[in-house]
Amino acid sequence: MKKTWDIEKFKATARKAAAEGIVLLKNDNKALPLEKGTKVAVFGRSQMNYYKSGTGSGGMVNVDYVVGIYEALADSGLYKVNDKVRGAYEKFVEENPFDHGAGWAAEPWFQKEMPLTDALVKEAAKESEAAVFIIGRTAGEDQDNKNEQGSYLLTDEETAALKKVTKAFDRTIVLLNVGNIIDMKWVKEIGPQAVAYVWQGGQEGGNAVLDVLSGKVNPSGKLSDTIAENIGDYASTENFGSDKKNYQKEDIYVGYRYFETFAKDKVLYPFGFGLSYTSFDIAPGEFDYDKKDGISLEVHVANTGDVAGKEVVQVYVKAPQGKIGKASRTLIGFDKTDLLAAGQSQNIRFEIPKYWFASYDDSGLTGHKSAYVLEEGVYTVFAGSDVRSAQEVGIFTIDKTEVVKQCEEAYAPVESFERLKPVDKKGVLTEGTEKVPTRTLDPNKKRAERLPKASLYKFTGDKGYKLKDVEAGKVSLEAFISQLSDEDLCAIVRGEGMCSPKVTPGVAGAYGGVTDKLLGFGIPIASCADGPSGIRMDCGTHAFSLPNGTCLACTFDEKINKELFTWEALDLRRHKIDALLGPGMNIHRSPLNGRNFEYFSEDPFLTGKLVAAQLQGLHTYDVTGVIKHFAGNTQEFKRHTVNNIVSERALREIYLKGFELAVREGNARALMSTYGPMNGLWTASSYDLLTTLLRDEWGFDGIVMTDWWAMGNDEANAPGSYQNVAAQVRAQNDLNMVNASAEANSNHDNLEEALKEGKLLRCELARNAGNILRFLLKTPAYQHMLGKESALDKELEAAVSAEDMALQEMIDVLADKDITELDPKDIKMEKNATTVFVLTAPRKCTMDFELVLRADNQPEVAQLPLTIFQDKMFLGTFTLTGMDKEWQTIKVSLFPAFIGNFYLKLFCPNGGLEIKSARLIKTKDLEEEFKRGITEL
Ligand code: BGC
DSSP: OOOSOOHHHHHHHHHHHHHHTOEEEEEGGGOOSOOTTOEEEEESGGGGSOOSSOBSGGGOOBOSOOOOHHHHHHHTSSSEEOHHHHHHHHHHHHHSOOOOOSSTTOSOSSOOOOOOOHHHHHHHHHHOSEEEEEEEOOOBTTBOOOSSBTTTBOOHHHHHHHHHHHHHOSOEEEEEEOSSOOOOTHHHHHOOSEEEEOOOOGGGHHHHHHHHHHTSSOOOOOOSSOEESSGGGSTTGGGSSOSSEEEOTTTTOOTHHHHHHHOGGGEEEOTTOOBOSSOEEEEEEEEEEETTTEEEEEEEEEEOSSSOBOOEEEEEEEOOOTTTOOOSOEEEEEEEOOOBOTTOEEEEEEEEOGGGGOEEESSOTTSOTTEEEEOSEEEEEEEESSTTTOEEEEEEEESSOEEEEEOOOOSOOSSOOEEEEEEEETTEEEEEEEEOOOOOSOHHHHHHHTOOOGGGGOOOOOOSOOHHHHHTTSSOHHHHHHTSOHHHHHHHTEEEOSSOTTSSTTOSEEEESOSHHHHHTTOOEEEEEEOSSSOOOTTOOBOOOOOOHHHHHHTTOHHHHHHHHHHHHHHHHHTTOSEEEOOBOOOOOSTTOTTTTTSOOSOHHHHHHHHHHHHHHHHTTTOEEEEEEETTOOOOTTTTTOEEEOOHHHIIIIITHHHHHHHHTTOOOEEEEOSSEETTEEGGGOHIIIIIIIIIITOOOSEEEOOSSOOBOSSTTSOEETTOHHHHHHHTOOBEEEESOTTTTTTOOSHHHHHHHTSSOHHHHHHHHHHHHHHHHTSHHHHHHTTOOOHHHHHHHHTSOHHHHHHTOOEEEEOOSSEEEEOGGGSOOSTTEEEEEEEEOSSOEEEEEEEEEEOTTSOTTOEEEEEEEETTEEEEEEEEETTOOSOEEEEEEEOOOOSSEEEEEEEESSOOOEEEEEEEEEEEEOHHHHSOOEEOO
């Protein structure tokens, strides 16, 4: 029988995707590719620690292996790799081991570089013909980059080492193993022959680099961000990184939209730029503008060089400045050619609907407030291989300003500020400002006027309907929901996690049938796992790690993104996970955002199209992505509270546009709101964001979940609180993530209280329950609950390794009493045995773990250790000897159970111990301390 799951094909696809994302910025004298047999010396400390990913939740995939760049080069058999140079780094690393930092978000951005002696470099240059110099960087969740050495800037040690190597070798190739663009001024100053961004390429990343270096793959990646000369040149820099308010004064002029309009000369490498080993000619073909259908365009691409390659064609529009001002270039189409042999050519067609290049008038200056408009004037369309070199391919005129779509004002700022607006000074656009229009429609009023019909959801009590009766058309969804009590409805909007014992071990969340009663109605419990670059399972289960978001963005290729995520869908199915917490699709507003590696680009169109392709891939096998973070997470610093103040136009044209594409074209089924507020309202409680825009305007009918422990507030600039889940429900944020126990309301949310006070209505909870249930009906979890196991399920189950299966063997313990006894028989005491308990503590508390044990029947000299871990944290090793024939008591304090679920792992390397009792003793109730504070804006 033909198999669907094929790990080798998955690897090959990931390798191909990572290679297609590599961006070659410089290649003087054909420094690349490296011919077979070339003698290569590999420099740079990062050869010892390839970054497959950035840090935080987006990078925590446990993998079978990672192929680094050095390993790929050395093992390829293609090159003679200089052993002496490698040996020097190996020795250096023995003395300067990898610094992981301690705890969450503490891994440093870089690892200490090895100083190079003149002698080493000189000798290497004699022995080797080419030098490869690897520079590595990381950053991530809760850790932004900084405009400092070791982060955005090279360190003095890196600069010195790179200078030495470049001077000594005729051919120095610099590879940037980074999640995000960094300062590039050094290229000119130091002058290596070749420079490439190889990004963080996942577990096959090193192989992808090998393919490009060897010429097996001709690079076709393009920058998804503009690289400017200085960080201060980005219009966002001035208002990035505040702890309270970020005024997005640059408005829609993010990235190339700013540079192409106002500051072309500040750009080192333009958006969309990337070299190939061959050359291409992009020539205009047919062009047509049709009032109804928009732009239709053909472009003729010819490979004019001497090796095969692929080219990306990018289409931009320059709209007239009109009354509201426009960026000089806006990306409205892109496509990658097939692999074209030397001399071969291909025609590429683009059909571009007007809606995707209309501008949003939030001020009414065009006479059409809250509408997408095409202002009168001349529109020029460009096509090319980057934003700067794209040539005019068509032109059309709009005689009279046209409304493309009338909308309703939504999520506008409540305070005004000055935003950037072009001013035409004798044909040159210069930076002027205008006042940002403020909110005129109150979202609370909209909510009150548009409530779901209460009569549809009157409580009926249990009528015996199960969820499958809804699917079978025997009963309406509303009638089914009407059976649920208020309590059930409160429970269903509480997602559980992390590491809930009710779903695949180690994943972030569980939702749906979170109580026995809900399960009794035939509601399945579904799961979700981080994301985005592969599955994170904190109990240690392995999964496949993908190239990171920025790398995938630089492929500018929808096909490869879809294909890769079709494999990812199978990995999710293999581990019985219904949704991946990703793709991450926030805009790279600033190169300093720590999570840029998870996100795609400074451009929303590129982001949205590629995410839509990834979602289509996931949907092939009925799983999905929870696209995040909706919306406006542009920095990590103070992300729970920093208020992003942004115009409605910038929101719609920049920060929401990608999401809109993912909904409209990728049929997104699930979104995650952000931790923080925008325009004074926490996104999780923004009715305008989650209802007016997302559902009413874009037609989304899936679920929205909060980020893990997120706040809500009742009105703009009101304080935010973790307990204000009622505000989230009202906005149509369906799931509050995450609770240790939905039934026990372990997070002390205000749902019941708000219902009683009339601040939240049963019909609102019921409507959200409907969203959740419709989603669940599409999940594999639902099929499994019905006992339907397909041939694919069976095949995938067999594809989980025995080691991974063993990791999933856990004993569930509900630690809800003052003393919770564990069954000593559950603890395996044979040699090399591991026992894992997954503990759920519905009340926040501190606990001790106490064991009574002895070493009977052992020779007196026997050493009998037992090691205890809480999650990945080592708590202690206790060694008894053969002389401990009497019962001994050992005790360790567990860390406060704030998170609710955690693992207690016991490892017995030698065996020989006997256990009499094992128990958890509550030492302090932390409920009062837990009642988390309210945050003022
Ligand atoms: C992150 C999310 C992630 C979630 C679950 C949060 O801290 O912001 O992106 O999906 O944790 O791990």
